[in-house]
Amino acid sequence: MPIRNDIWTVSANPQALTETRLVSERALEDMIVAAPRILSDEWMLIGRQESTTAGRLDLLALAPDGALILIELKRDRTPREVVAQALDYASWVEVLETSDIAAIYGRFAPGRDLAADFLARFGQPLDEDTLNESHQIVIVATHLDDSSERIVKYLGDKGIPINVLCFQVFAHGEQQLLSRTWLVDPVQTQVSAATPSATRGTREREPWNGEFYACFGHGGSRNWDEGRQYGFISSGGGSWYSNTLNLLSVGDKVWVKVPGQGFVGVGEVTGPRQPITEFMVQTPEGERPALEALTGATYHRENVDDPERMEYFVPVRWIHAVPLQDAVNEIGLFGNQNTVCKPVTPKWRQTVERLKERWGIASRNQ
Numbered sequence: 001m002p003i004r005n006d007i008w009t010v011s012a013n014p015q016a017l018t019e020t021r022l023v024s025e026r027a028l029e030d031m032i033v034a035a036p037r038i039l040s041d042e043w044m045l046i047g048r049q050e051s052t053t054a055g056r057l058d059l060l061a062l063a064p065d066g067a068l069i070l071i072e073l074k075r076d077r078t079p080r081e082v083v084a085q086a087l088d089y090a091s092w093v094e095v096l097e098t099s100d101i102a103a104i105y106g107r108f109a110p111g112r113d114l115a116a117d118f119l120a121r122f123g124q125p126l127d128e129d130t131l132n133e134s135h136q137i138v139i140v141a142t143h144l145d146d147s148s149e150r151i152v153k154y155l156g157d158k159g160i161p162i163n164v165l166c167f168q169v170f171a172h173g174e175q176q177l178l179s180r181t182w183l184v185d186p187v188q189t190q191v192s193a194a195t196p197s198a199t200r201g202t203r204e205r206e207p208w209n210g211e212f213y214a215c216f217g218h219g220g221s222r223n224w225d226e227g228r229q230y231g232f233i234s235s236g237g238g239s240w241y242s243n244t245l246n247l248l249s250v251g252d253k254v255w256v257k258v259p260g261q262g263f264v265g266v267g268e269v270t271g272p273r274q275p276i277t278e279f280m281v282q283t284p285e286g287e288r289p290a291l292e293a294l295t296g297a298t299y300h301r302e303n304v305d306d307p308e309r310m311e312y313f314v315p316v317r318w319i320h321a322v323p324l325q326d327a328v329n330e331i332g333l334f335g336n337q338n339t340v341c342k343p344v345t346p347k348w349r350q351t352v353e354r355l356k357e358r359w360g361i362a363s364r365n366q
Helices: 025-034 079-093 098-108 114-122 146-157 186-194 224-230 239-247 346-358
Strands: 018-020 044-052 055-062 068-073 135-141 162-172 175-182 212-215 232-235 253-258 262-269 280-283 286-289 312-321
Touching: 025 044, 025 055, 025 068, 025 135, 044 079, 044 098, 044 114, 055 079, 068 079, 079 135, 079 146, 098 114, 135 146, 135 186, 146 162, 146 186, 162 186, 186 239, 224 232, 224 262, 224 280, 232 239, 239 312, 253 312, 253 346, 262 346
Parallel strands: 068 135, 135 162, 212 253
Antiparallel strands: 018 162, 044 055, 055 068, 162 175, 232 312, 253 262, 262 312, 280 286
């Protein structure tokens, strides 16, 4: 059914707010540019009304892993028109090179440097090798009809990372209030974008080898020594970072890299994703809550009451794990900013083969 919300005042005599409309969807676009967190606090806007071979793309954003987010406002078009337009834009976005993306940002923010602003926004350098390795399609609508919902869900079920962000406007005295609802859980869309098929895009790909890559952000927020000791990988600080932990299931093999250091371990997943408030670790004194036992980093303890930003853990039985000083960091090894992904590049197969050789596990039946 179409997405609809109702909003009520909280009082002894609750009153329903009256739904109203913005002057135009262009007004909504202006609001998003002024406050990008209306869309997501984990994306960086880099383009607006960009000319493409298919027309003018409303908005373009970057995710922390370099994935492009193309954002198209519905603007009273029919479902077929808006979805077809968005897919046409996606075919254009997919082949953009680093220089193209930098030029788009130059038109959006004259005089600014994309790499420098990306580093300031996400706290990590922009990796040209993974820039635009994947993309998402987001349709922004002030209302959603049955036909649009069916089309978008069908495409999502076929593995196309597409979603709808539906906005409603309510009158509250002289003010207007804006509410938003996602058609599909953003976790599902991000996971779909992070696991491209072997045939998607123009980059060289090959069938996935069934083994996962994980990025372990050692530093003030988490500590690899503890991950190695207690058997876990983790991520937090925002749903974008922790969402892809959901890719892992019991029995999956995962190869772990610490950014800036190198690969530090390979293990087998032994349980589902759990929040820090529920995760337990085995210590010499017995099983203890992670909140008590882990002292080497913050693990986003300041966000334990925020399910979007708290730290999440996946337990792992290490097949082989090394301290940071023994990390394998060679030119040509695979890397990605997603916490977990399913790589489909020849570089991934070559990386796994090299790590097995370095760690002496090439002949093991693991």
